[in-house]
Amino acid sequence: MSFLPYAVAVWLFVVGLWGVVTSRNLIHxxxxxxxxQASTYIVLLGIGYRxxxxxxxxxxxxxxxxxxxxxxxALTLTDVVVEATVVALLLALAVQxxxxxxxxxxxxxxALRG
Amino acid sequence: xxxxxxxxxFGVGVAGLAALLVWGLAGLxxxxxxxxxxxxxVARSSVPQRKATDAVTVVTFDYRGFDTLGEEFxxxxxxxxxxxxxxxxxxxxxxxxxxxxxxxxxxxxxESLALLGRVLAPLVLVLGIYIVxxxxxxxxxxxxxxxxLAAGLLVLYLTTGRIALRRIRPVETFEAVEAVGSFGFxxxxxxxxxxxxxxxxxxxxxxxxxxxxxxxxxxANVSVGLAVAGGVITVLSELLDQRLxxxxx
Amino acid sequence: MTAAAAATPALTALQAVxxxxxxxxxxxxxxxxxxxxxxxxxxxxxxxxxALFFAFQAPDVxxxxxxxxTVALPAMILLAVARTRARAARAGAAGQRTGxxxxxNPGSEPT
Numbered sequence: 100m101s102f103l104p105y106a107v108a109v110w111l112f113v114v115g116l117w118g119v120v121t122s123r124n125l126i127h128x129x130x131x132x133x134x135x136q137a138s139t140y141i142v143l144l145g146i147g148y149r150x151x152x153x154x155x156x157x158x159x160x161x162x163x164x165x166x167x168x169x170x171x172x173a174l175t176l177t178d179v180v181v182e183a184t185v186v187a188l189l190l191a192l193a194v195q196x197x198x199x200x201x202x203x204x205x206x207x208x209x210a211l212r213g
Numbered sequence: 214x215x216x217x218x219x220x221x222x223f224g225v226g227v228a229g230l231a232a233l234l235v236w237g238l239a240g241l242x243x244x245x246x247x248x249x250x251x252x253x254x255v256a257r258s259s260v261p262q263r264k265a266t267d268a269v270t271v272v273t274f275d276y277r278g279f280d281t282l283g284e285e286f287x288x289x290x291x292x293x294x295x296x297x298x299x300x301x302x303x304x305x306x307x308x309x310x311x312x313x314x315x316x317x318x319x320x321x322x323x324e325s326l327a328l329l330g331r332v333l334a335p336l337v338l339v340l341g342i343y344i345v346x347x348x349x350x351x352x353x354x355x356x357x358x359x360x361x362l363a364a365g366l367l368v369l370y371l372t373t374g375r376i377a378l379r380r381i382r383p384v385e386t387f388e389a390v391e392a393v394g395s396f397g398f399x400x401x402x403x404x405x406x407x408x409x410x411x412x413x414x415x416x417x418x419x420x421x422x423x424x425x426x427x428x429x430x431x432x433a434n435v436s437v438g439l440a441v442a443g444g445v446i447t448v449l450s451e452l453l454d455q456r457l458x459x460x461x462x
Numbered sequence: 463m464t465a466a467a468a469a470t471p472a473l474t475a476l477q478a479v480x481x482x483x484x485x486x487x488x489x490x491x492x493x494x495x496x497x498x499x500x501x502x503x504x505x506x507x508x509x510x511x512x513a514l515f516f517a518f519q520a521p522d523v524x525x526x527x528x529x530x531x532t533v534a535l536p537a538m539i540l541l542a543v544a545r546t547r548a549r550a551a552r553a554g555a556a557g558q559r560t561g562x563x564x565x566x567n568p569g570s571e572p573t
Contacts, residue, residue, distance in 0.1 A: 100472075100473055100478075101243050101244040101245060101472040101473050102238075102239065102244070103244075103473060103478060103481050104244055104473070104477075104481060105235075105238040105239075105241070105244070106235070107481045107482075107484060107485045108238070109231055109234045109235055109238065110485050110488070111484070111485065111488040112230075112231075112234065113227050113230070113231050114488050114489050114492050115488065115492060116223075116227055116230075117223075117227065117492060118491070118492030118493070120219075120220070120223050121220070123495065124495065124496075124497060126497040126500075126539060126542055126543060126546070127494075127495055127496075127497055127500055130491060130497070130500050130501075130504050130539065131491070131492050133491075133504065133535065134488045134491050134492055134507070137484070137488065137507075137511055138488075140511070140515075140523070140527075141481075141484070141514070142238070144515060144518045144520055144523065145244055145518070146241065146247065147247055147249075147252060148244060148245055148247060148518055148519065149245060149246070149247045150245035150246070150472050152519065153519060154352075154519040154520065154521050155256050155259075155267075155268035155269055155519075156266060156267050156268070156269075156351065156352055156521065157259070157260050157266040157267075157268065158266040158267070158350055158351055162257065162260045162261065163257060165253075166256045166268070166519075167247070167252075167518070167519045167520070168247055168249060168252030168253075168256075169252060169255055169256050169259070169268040169269045169271075169272050170251060170252050170255060170272055170277070171252075172269045172272075172520045172522055172523050173269050173270075173272040173273040173277060174280075175520070175523045176269060176273060176354070176356055176357070176522050176523050176526050177273060177280070177281055177284040177356060178284070179356075179523065179526045179527050179530055179531075180288070180356040180357070180359070180360055180441055180526055180530055181284045181285075181287050181288050181291075183360070183445070183530045183534050183535055183538075184287075184288045184291040184292060184295075184444055184445065184448060185287070185291050186535065186538065187291065187292075187295055187448040187449075187452065187538050188291040188294045188295050188298075190452065190538055190539065190541075190542040191294070191295040191298040191299050191451075191452065191542075192298060193542060193546070194298075194299065194452075194542055194545045194546055195298050195299070197546045203546060243472060244472050244473060245472030245473070246472070267522070269522045269523075270522070344525070352521035352522045352524075352525055353522065353525055354522060356526055357522065357525040357526040357529060360526065360529040360530055360533070360534055361529050363534065364529055364533045364534065367533065367534075367537060445534055448538070449534075449537060449538065449541065452538060452541040452542060452545065453541050453544075
C-alpha cells in the first residue's frame, strides 16, 4: 500500500506518454508533457516524506522537530515555475509550426525547410 | 508504417518502461521512511546558521543557490526563445493584421468587470509582494511570489483590457524588469566574491529575528521574484501579440 | 524512531484519496483532445496536484503549483489557441485545410 505514490507516478508517466503519441493537436501534445512532469514531482516529494513529520517551516515549531526533507522540496519548487516558461516556449513553437504548415496536426507536417 | 503498427510498438515499449520504472522505484526505501542525513542536517541548521525559518527557501537561495542560478537562466533563455520565435516573422507575414484585428474586434470587457479588476488586482499584487518579501520566514519565496505578481497583472489585463498605467510602456518595462531580476541574482553572487569568499556566499549580516534576517536571502528573493514576474508577463504578452499592448488604450 | 514509524501507517487516507484523484485527473488531461477544454481540465489537475503537495507536507511547492497550474498554464494555453485559431479561420475561409477542422468567426469570442 505504501507503494501507491510511486505507482501513481509511473501511471502518470505512462498516461502522459500515451497522450503524446496519440495526439492530433500540437497544443494537446504540449499539455500531456506537463502530466509527465507531474509524475517526477510526485516521485521527488515521495522520496523526502517522513511519516508523522511536519513541514520544514520553523516559524511555529521548535528547531529540531522531525520534518520532511527540504532539499527535494527546493528542487521541485524551482522546477514547477521554470517548467511553466518552458511550456510557453513549446507553445510558441506550436504557434510557429501552425504558421509554417497551416495545421496543428503532427501527422501533416512535412520536412522542415530553412 | 501504419498507425496500428506504431501504436503496437509503443505499447510494447511503454510496458517495458513501466516495468523498469516499477522495479527501480521498488528499490527505494519505503514511503515515509526517509533515510537521508543531508536533509536532516539542513533542516536542523537552517535556523541557527541563517536565522531564517523557512528551510526550503534557505536551501533554494543559500545552500543550493548555484542550482537556482541555473534554473533562473533556464527561465531567461525560455523567455528569449519565445520572443525570438514569435517576433521575427511578424512583419513579413501577410495575414498577421487579420490576426490582430480578430483579437481587437472582440468586445471590450464590461464596466462591472473593469471595476472588479481594479479592486482585485491591487490586492493580488500586495499578496504577491508579501509572499516575496516573507519568503525566508513563511512558505513562498521569489518563485511563488513572482507568479502571483504576474497573475495580478493578468487579472488587470483580463478585466480592463489594459496591462499597466497609461504612462508606462508595458512591453519594454517588463522585459527590463525581468533582465534586472536575473542579473540581480548574479550580482548577489558576485558580491560574495567581492566579500572575499566564494561565489554566492552569504555575506550580508544576519539579523536575529524578523524580516531582515537571512543575509542575502531576502535580496535573492526579491530579484528572483522580479525575474519570474517579468518573465511570465513578457511571455504572456508576447503570446497575445505585443502590438495590442504597445498602444495603451 | 523505527518503532513509531511501524505503528502509524505510512500513507494516510487523505494522501491515498488525493493520489487516486491525481491519477484520474492525469488520465482526463491526456484524454481530452480539444485544447480549450483541456486547459480547464489541466487547471483542475493543477489544483488536485497542489492539494496532494499539501498532504505531502510541502507548502512552498503547493503554493507555486497553485499559481502556475491554475492561472499561468491555462492562460498560456488559451492564448496559444487564440493565436492559431484566428489564423486557421482565415485559412479555412481561403479554402485550405485547418488544424482542428473548425473554422470559427474571428470576432465572436472574447480575448
